[in-house]
Amino acid sequence: MTSLYSCQHISHSYQQGAQTFPALHDVNLEIKAGEFCLIMGPSGSGKSTLLNLLGLIEPLQKGRIFFHGQDLQAIDEARKNQLRRFQLGFIFQSFHLFDVLTAAENVEFFLTRQGVPTAERRTRVQQALEAVDLWQHREKRPQDMSGGQRQRVAIARALAKQPAVILADEPTASLDQDTARSILVLLKNLCDQGRTIIVSSHDPLARTYASRVLNLKDGHLQAGGQADAH
Ligand SMILES: Nc1ncnc2c1ncn2[C@@H]1O[C@H](COP(=O)(O)OP(=O)(O)OP(=O)(O)O)[C@@H](O)[C@H]1O
């Protein structure tokens, strides 16, 4: 079976004025469909950078990434948009919610862009908000919600898209233990239903739910980049 993701010799750095900030060094990584892959590592180790590259959010600088055997460097922007829109659900570390929209509208926004019919949209919005226990807060705007609630709206937005791959950047960072556990259970259930889950976290609790743990240190992926045979 081909890997869902195959990353070969990825290096990445950020340029700010004359200064270069290295983020990833020669990362090689295979991720199979259906894995629950946890990326751990200290702050600044490159977790968000790696997720952003896998989510087609950050343009690739060096190396190659294959998605379903397809070289991401070789496909045009329209095809990349299609992948982002239909296959990938991204939960950002900083949420990226629209301030002027309510929780329900934030969840619905990308479904409208996907062309999901109105009745189906409403059902998915309700299901997603109920899954993160926020249905009663659906009319609130982000500024009227707690950090943890905003985090859960961002999670609901990714769930509602029903993507094949969910990329989540520290999805439990602003949650208490019980809520964090319920989010991890939710992600594990999605994985059991056949979706691929790729999560970055500092939270040792996340280890319990992952099928594989990857460790990043100063932009280097420690041993374990190859997918386990399972
Ligand atoms: N836009 C940017 N400009 C300059 N440097 C950046 C930028 N984004 C990330 N970096 C640097 O790249 C390195 C990796 O950052 P990254 O955000 O990927 O780490 P992280 O593991 O996600 O950290 P955290 O756990 O704090 O979220 C860090 O040294 C960071 O300062």
Ligand SMILES: [Mg+2]
């Ligand atoms: Mg990060």
